[in-house]
Amino acid sequence: MPKLTLYFGPGACSLVPHITLEEAGAAFEAKPISLRKGHQRTPEYLALNPKGKVPLMLVDGKPLTENIAIAYYLAKSFPAAKLLPMGDLNAEAEAMSLLGWCGSGIHPRFGALFAPQKLCDLPDSADNVKKLAAEDTAKNFAMVEKMLAGKEWILGQWSVVDAYLFVFWRWAGFLKLDLSGYPNYAKHAARMAERPSVKRALERETSAQAELDKAA
Numbered sequence: 491m492p493k494l495t496l497y498f499g500p501g502a503c504s505l506v507p508h509i510t511l512e513e514a515g516a517a518f519e520a521k522p523i524s525l526r527k528g529h530q531r532t533p534e535y536l537a538l539n540p541k542g543k544v545p546l547m548l549v550d551g552k553p554l555t556e557n558i559a560i561a562y563y564l565a566k567s568f569p570a571a572k573l574l575p576m577g578d579l580n581a582e583a584e585a586m587s588l589l590g591w592c593g594s595g596i597h598p599r600f601g602a603l604f605a606p607q608k609l610c611d612l613p614d615s616a617d618n619v620k621k622l623a624a625e626d627t628a629k630n631f632a633m634v635e636k637m638l639a640g641k642e643w644i645l646g647q648w649s650v651v652d653a654y655l656f657v658f659w660r661w662a663g664f665l666k667l668d669l670s671g672y673p674n675y676a677k678h679a680a681r682m683a684e685r686p687s688v689k690r691a692l693e694r695e696t697s698a699q700a701e702l703d704k705a706a
């Protein structure tokens with residue numbers, strides 16, 4: 491098995507592969523960086539990932555970026571963990587559809603809620619950008635809510651998509667968005683929080699955050 495090294499920012503979307511690696515029972519080196527302190531823009535980090543983003547996973551030293559690609563890599567590398575459907579074309583395509591929506595539909599809206607000025611830097615535009623992003627996010631959450639009706643996990647059995655959905659739920663909590671209209675999603679998040687893989691990843695992220703805050 492190649493050596494796997496995950497660069498993550500505590501609380502960021504890199505929690506998706508972090509949970510996935512734990513779920514797979516993979517041996518990996520965890521390398522926390524502080525997005526608040528701009529570690530993603532240091533020359534050393536940019537040499538590994540010119541996008542200046544997390545997650546970044548090194549596979550025997552070779553950089554792999556993008557949540558979806560890392561999910562695919564891990565699912566293929568650890569088939570016994572059943573991280574994504576494999577072998578049934580329709581199920582595989584449905585998983586890709588959901589992962590694509592997470593990565594290019596839901597995720598960028600949240601980015602706008604955290605950093606509206608990256609989308610529009612006109613004076614006094616931030617509140618409007620956030621309002622539009624919050625409206626879109628509410629629409630996305632309403633769709634997730636429907637999809638989760640009567641289901642424990644979004645694809646029936648646990649998959650990386652559930653990890654991605656969990657990250658959004660946590661972000662919504664950080665931003666104190668009104669989550670009262672999504673009882674299925676709330677139960678999904680509670681189920682996620684009970685998984686040993688999630689507990690281990692969150693514990694590591696919490697202690698990493700404390701260390702990063704302490705460091706100069």
Ligand SMILES: N[C@@H](CCC(=O)N[C@@H](CS)C(=O)NCC(=O)O)C(=O)O
Nearest residue numbers: 502503542543544545556557558593
């Ligand atoms: N499409 C990328 C998105 C990665 C991304 O946006 N990462 C954010 C954290 S959630 C980041 O690193 N932001 C730091 C920055 O933009 O400076 C993926 O799926 O991996």
